Amino acid sequence: MTNTLTLRTLLPVLFFALVLALPGLGVPPFWITLLSYVGLYAIVALGLVLLTGVAGLTSFGQAAFVGIGAYTTAYLTTHYGLSPWLGLLAGIAITGVCALLIGAVTMRISGHYLPLSTIAWGLSLYYLFGNLESLGKYDGIGGIPSISMAGFEFGNGTSMYVLIWVVAILALVSVQNFLNSRAGRAVRALKFGTVMPEAMGVDTARMKIVIFVYAAILAGISGWLYAHLQHAVNPTPFGLKYGIDYLLMVVVGGAAHVWGALLGAGLITMLGNFLQEWLPGLLGSEGNFEAVVFGIALVIFLQYANEGLWPHIQARFAGRSKVRVPADAPPLEQLPKPATGETILEVEAARKQFGGLVAVNDVSFSVKAGEIVGLIGPNGAGKSTTFNLVTGVLSITSGKVNYRGRSIAGLSSRQIASRGIARTFQHVRLVPGMSVLENAAMGAYRRGDFAPQGGILAGLLRLNRGEEGKIMAEAKRQLERVGLGDMLDRPAGSLALGQQRILEIARALCCDPALLLLDEPAAGLRLKEKEALSELLAKLRGEGMAVLLVEHDMDFVMRLTDHIVVMEFGTKIAEGTPAQIQVHPAVLEAYLGGV
Ligand SMILES: Nc1ncnc2c1ncn2[C@@H]1O[C@H](COP(=O)(O)OP(=O)(O)OP(=O)(O)O)[C@@H](O)[C@H]1O
Numbered sequence: 073m074t075n076t077l078t079l080r081t082l083l084p085v086l087f088f089a090l091v092l093a094l095p096g097l098g099v100p101p102f103w104i105t106l107l108s109y110v111g112l113y114a115i116v117a118l119g120l121v122l123l124t125g126v127a128g129l130t131s132f133g134q135a136a137f138v139g140i141g142a143y144t145t146a147y148l149t150t151h152y153g154l155s156p157w158l159g160l161l162a163g164i165a166i167t168g169v170c171a172l173l174i175g176a177v178t179m180r181i182s183g184h185y186l187p188l189s190t191i192a193w194g195l196s197l198y199y200l201f202g203n204l205e206s207l208g209k210y211d212g213i214g215g216i217p218s219i220s221m222a223g224f225e226f227g228n229g230t231s232m233y234v235l236i237w238v239v240a241i242l243a244l245v246s247v248q249n250f251l252n253s254r255a256g257r258a259v260r261a262l263k264f265g266t267v268m269p270e271a272m273g274v275d276t277a278r279m280k281i282v283i284f285v286y287a288a289i290l291a292g293i294s295g296w297l298y299a300h301l302q303h304a305v306n307p308t309p310f311g312l313k314y315g316i317d318y319l320l321m322v323v324v325g326g327a328a329h330v331w332g333a334l335l336g337a338g339l340i341t342m343l344g345n346f347l348q349e350w351l352p353g354l355l356g357s358e359g360n361f362e363a364v365v366f367g368i369a370l371v372i373f374l375q376y377a378n379e380g381l382w383p384h385i386q387a388r389f390a391g392r393s394k395v396r397v398p399a400d401a402p403p404l405e406q407l408p409k410p411a412t413g414e415t416i417l418e419v420e421a422a423r424k425q426f427g428g429l430v431a432v433n434d435v436s437f438s439v440k441a442g443e444i445v446g447l448i449g450p451n452g453a454g455k456s457t458t459f460n461l462v463t464g465v466l467s468i469t470s471g472k473v474n475y476r477g478r479s480i481a482g483l484s485s486r487q488i489a490s491r492g493i494a495r496t497f498q499h500v501r502l503v504p505g506m507s508v509l510e511n512a513a514m515g516a517y518r519r520g521d522f523a524p525q526g527g528i529l530a531g532l533l534r535l536n537r538g539e540e541g542k543i544m545a546e547a548k549r550q551l552e553r554v555g556l557g558d559m560l561d562r563p564a565g566s567l568a569l570g571q572q573r574i575l576e577i578a579r580a581l582c583c584d585p586a587l588l589l590l591d592e593p594a595a596g597l598r599l600k601e602k603e604a605l606s607e608l609l610a611k612l613r614g615e616g617m618a619v620l621l622v623e624h625d626m627d628f629v630m631r632l633t634d635h636i637v638v639m640e641f642g643t644k645i646a647e648g649t650p651a652q653i654q655v656h657p658a659v660l661e662a663y664l665g666g667v
Pocket residue numbers: 426429431449450451452453454455456457458
């Protein structure tokens with residue numbers, strides 16, 4: 073263990089010990105109350121870190137989920153005299169169901185429409201709270217009892233402060249655990265599009281809903297604590313203004329960092345409080361002037377420091393965390409592999425039309441285990457489209473694609489990935505801030521011990537240590553296999569393009585494929601890197617791997633491949649060994665215009 077690592081483990085423990093000890097250290101009640109609110113807001117902000125900062129799904133509506141948690145317990149404890157703990161369970165259930173329903177609709181929406189839709193349902197829920205007779209309309213509900221546990225009543229500010237911070241710490245640990253799990257890495261990739269995670273076997277639509285529901289439940293729990301701290305609720309703290317404040321906390325603190333949520337909640341709560349006191353005096357009139365300051369701060373942060381403050385603090389004091397790779401982890405299970413020479417991919421009369429344009433015109437070819445096949449042709453020939461038909465990114469118009477004797481036409485990318493086909497991308501698709509090791513581990517997503525849903529819960533509770541150990545050991549093994557074994561902890565974004573392409577191959581190898589599809593693997597590589605890549609692919613071929621590659625670098629293709637398929641204007645114009653292709657009249661015509 074390095075010094076940084078010791079400090080990284082020790083600092084949070086010391087920090088939380090100090091936070092929980094503050095009431096005993098004689099800190100005045102005013103500060104304890106203020107810090108209680110910091111804790112409450114931090115719980116909501118942690119959900120937003122996951123949703124907005126990490127996955128890139130902006131939500132202005134989290135305050136409404138706080139409201140559902142608060143109103144549920146307020147109603148049940150005051151109208152029916154139920155225990156606050158039942159109020160908590162009911163609040164979690166109702167928040168979860170509402171989020172599931174809202175998420176199922178809104179998480180499909182992309183771009184600017186998603187934040188707009190979160191404003192819409194945030195407002196709807198706010199007006200619902202304010203207009204329902206049974207919820208006391210805009211006056212709300214008063215007389216909410218205190219929480220008690222084993223005869224102890226959380227009746228005063230100090231005991232609630234401790235309870236709130238215990239929950240905030242548990243929330244932080246759970247979100248941190250989740251982000252370092254198999255599902256968490258998939259969520260960290262979502263911001264960069266769904267094509268790559270889907271190709272690794274991730275159900276991205278489901279994953280978005282899962283984190284939406286989790287973020288909503290955290291907000292609901294914060295609402296439950298709020299109701300029993302205040303002993304009264306009304307719609308105001310659950311409106312759009314608070315929704316924006318939560319977002320501001322996350323942006324200022326550091327949207328993609330769990331500690332950013334705490335920092336942002338602390339700064340904005342304190343600042344809001346003091347501005348509320350100072351500004352009216354300064355300006356000589358009453359009003360919510362802090363909202364103006366916050367609005368300006370939001371714009372400035374988004375423009376000049378959209379990573380927030382935490383990354384700067386982390387760089388100075390904490391350093392990057394390193395993932396531990398156990399030396400004795402057992403290997404992951406492998407799919408049965410075909411014998412060398414067995415035909416594993418058959419493309420028969422594959423056709424793809426985009427409206428009137430025939431991008432792939434009844435193309436047929438096959439790939440055997442232990443063979444490297446090159447798919448070449450001038451720009452716009454239809455190579456990438458053919459590739460995307462095999463990988464399930466595009467749906468086939470007509471024709472067949474069979475993998476090991478079974479049709480894969482019409483299957484999604486993730487179903488195809490689970491059959492044993494792995495790919496790399498023409499434009500490298502890595503998660504730049506994630507380490508080389510974690511990026512490679514993305515490939516082993518569907519090889520974990522738990523089913524994806526079970527994996528999420530296990531990740532939250534850190535019950536996935538065995539699985540993580542095996543996945544990380546596999547990622548390390550594949551990185552060593554491709555020659556990146558000495559770069560495990562470096563952020564993927566800091567690698568040269570050639571190394572990033574090799575990293576994509578290591579990630580694909582973690583998928584446990586029998587067929588590797590490489591989209592322009594040599595593009596942008598220097599001579600030495602190309603030689604290293606050739607060597608690696610030849611080695612994989614020797615181990616029985618089938619490789620289909622789309623490539624423009626003729627020298628690379630001619631030296632490496634066993635068989636070449638040439639396309640032009642969507643049609644296959646030639647097929648054969650590199651020697652045959654180099655003298656094929658139709659190929660010479662296509663490339664050199666017959667010269
Ligand atoms: N989604 C799409 N919608 C409409 N047309 C498309 C789409 N994707 C590709 N095409 C068209 O299909 C044809 C084949 O494109 P494709 O990208 O497969 O060629 P390519 O051989 O991979 O070219 P390059 O070497 O430049 O990548 C081109 O005319 C392209 O404009």
